[in-house]
Amino acid sequence: MPGVVRLSFSIERPLMERLEQLVREEAYANRSEYIRDLIRERLVEKQWEHNDEVVGTITLVYNRHARGLTDKLTHTQHHHHEVILASTHIHLDEDVCAEIVVVKGRAKEIQHLAGELKQQKGVLHATLSVSSTGKQLS
Ligand code: NI
Incomplete structure (x- = not known):
């Protein structure tokens, strides 16, 4: 994918396990796609808040x-x-x-x-x- 960067971040183990559970429950292929969608959801919330x-x-x-x-x-x-x-x-x-x-x-x-x-x-x-x-x- 063009312009894709890899990043790493720290997260508490229980929270990471909950993330893994969400990824499975919502049938995502991988964690990256799930996190990308979380970011997009937040951006859309902001668009509504900002009267875009x-x-x-x-x-x-x-x-x-x-x-x-x-x-x-x-x-x-x-x-x-x-x-x-x-x-x-x-x-x-x-x-x-x-x-x-x-x-x-x-x-x-x-x-x-x-x-x-x-x-x-x-x-x-x-x-x-x-x-x-x-x-x-x-
Ligand atoms: Ni009718």
Whole structure:
């Protein structure tokens, strides 16, 4: 790999054993790849903390019969159309729908949008999955 450096560092034995256990449990091929991913996860957390441009997914599960809810969810998404890349609607059963909204934009606006969608009456569950544009992760 170009530009790869080797480094060594000190770590207490019990902590090293826990690291080895994590590497095995999460089926990583090796320790290096695991540590690289830990660093990337921390960098992505920082991107969200620093209000950088980020990518994420908002998942909503809601009852479609809740009064005015589908209109409110649509209205809110139109209001934030500039950060919405795509959305998918899934009919989970007779009454319950899921909507997966893929977003890209400033972290604060995405968090605001997720909060606005989540607090609507009739939304049964909502999550914001935080990811990255991939910039500055390699
Ligand atoms: Ni539906």
